[in-house]
Amino acid sequence: MKRSLYILCVAVLALAACRKVDYTTIDQPAYLRxxxxxxxxxxxxxxxxxxxxxxxxxxxxxxxxxxxxxGKVVGDFLDKREAYAPPYPSHVGNSTSVQNPEYPGKENVLVGPILNGFDLSSWAQVPSGKLRIMFLYRPHTSTPFFELETKLKKNVLIDTTINLSAKEVYTLHVLQKDFKTKRNGLLLREESFHKLPLSDSLAYINFYNYSANGFFQADISQKPQEIPGTDRLGLFITGVKDSMNVFLSLFERQTGNVLSPVVKNYNSKYLGTVVRNNETNKVNPYYSFPLWADPKSDGIRTDIWQNLEFLGLGLDIANRPNIKSPGNYACVYFLLNGKSLPPAPLASFIGLNGIPRPNLLVSLHSGLNNPQTFATVSTLEIINSNVYLTTVQRKYPTPIYK
Incomplete structure (x- = not known):
């Protein structure tokens, strides 16, 4: 869904009206999320x-x-991020709350274009160059920041400078650097996905562990507790060790209580190692798997789902059910069409230990195909007890209807 340069206004007293949004033109913008x-x-x-x-x-x-x-750019009501950042600006037009799980998120601002086939409408256009940037605590209310009492506008979290190059794509994280001292900071990552020679027939994902220094070693009493009805944390609740091997499994659609067949050559396939680091902003390598990995797929739609397992160094993936030490094992499973997997032996094992996230493939109505499956580029970030998935959308073919 693309942001429009106009926003629709709500009908008042049975009269509908629209107002134009006046945007400030930005010369040589950078793209920031x-x-x-x-x-x-x-x-x-x-x-x-x-x-x-x-x-x-x-x-x-x-x-x-x-x-x-x-200020030149203001992102107010910046709340805790959500577990999933989908491949389109889903928060635009959501008026149930002013709280914003990301920037630009709900903000009506100039956004990025289609760049080398990637939809950057979840990134805002901002000035390039050296910029002063402030993050201030604000009450969790619906009162805009500049309308708050003076005493509530003094709580500065971060006041620093960043450098943005024109036409480059950046993801900025506000995070806790050290769990014991509670030191906070920024991590500005210059993305590279739009510059890589990526194939439309492969899905890509990379991983980061941006957990605070000392979080894993802290006492369990200082860490989050599972709250019924909220987004589950699984075995990530205690955090994971600073270095973890990552394994990928692909599965065919699960039917009833029958064990999901593993896609050939994708049974706990080793991808690489993720190392905790919240100080450097380097882009970690992308790993890929074929969109049509399942030989039963017809080249238009596939129902495969994915499972990523994080295992402590030196441990054998074959013995994972017996691994009891906190931080040595955790997994993320990617739901098919956003639905929970049925209770089969494998799904039960994953359900007990892992956390669910949306599928790494996107299936939607395109042309005469309803649906058609497309590959994506995704990033998985482990931050203390939480796992966040961000997916970037390719430019899909224009639908053609009869």
Missing amino acids: VFNDLNYSQTMENMNSLYPSLCMIIDPVLDADGIPTG
């Missing part, structure tokens, strides 16, 4: 910590007392 990764829960250990609801201001305007009164 921002996530608030401060996912800590308020416990007895950090009961005095402020809830991590933020306001982002780029090139802020300050009054004589140093209080922000405006």
Whole structure:
């Protein structure tokens, strides 16, 4: 879904009207997406910590007392990020809450174009060059930041500078760097997916462990607890070790209580090692698997689902059911069409230990095919107890209907 340069207005007293959104033209823009990764829960250990609801201001305007009164770019109501960032700006037009799980998210701003076949409408256009950027704590209310009482606009989380090159794509993370000292900071990653010679017949994914230093070693009492009805954390709840081997399995569609057949050559296939690092912003390598890995697929639609397993170094993947040590094993399984897997032996094992995320392949109505399956480029980020999936959408063929 592309953002429009116009927004539809709600009918008032049975009269419909539209208003034009006036955008500031940006010469030589960079493309920026921002996530608030401060996912800590308020416990007895950090009961005095402020809830991590933020306001982002780029090139802020300050009054004589140093209080922000405006800025070149403002991203208000920046709440904790959600577990899944889909391949389209799904938050636009969502008026149930002003809280924003990412920037631009719900903001009506100029966004990125289709760049080398990738949809950048989830990235905002911002000025390039050296920029001052501030993140300030704000109350978790619906009052805009600049309308808050003065005393509520003084809680600066981060005040620093970043450098953005024109026409480059950036993902900015606000995160906790050290669990013991509670030191926070930024991690600005310059993306490369739009520059790589990627194949439309392969799905790609890379991994990061941006967990805070010392989180895994901390006592369990300082870590989140499972809350019924919320997004499950599985064995990631304690965190994982600083170095983990990653294995990929592909499965055919599961029918009833029958064990899902493993796609040939994709039974716990070793991909690589992910190492905890929240200081450097290098892009980690992408791993791939064929869109049509299942020989039973017809080249139009496939029902395969994926499972990623993270295993401590030196451990044997064949013995994973017997691995009891916290942090040595965890897995993510990617649901088919967003639906839970039926209770079969494998699904039960995964369901007990892993966390569900949407499929790494996208199936949608395209042309005469309803649906057609397309490959994506995804990023999986482990941050303390949480696992976040971000998927980037390719430019799909224009639908042709009879």
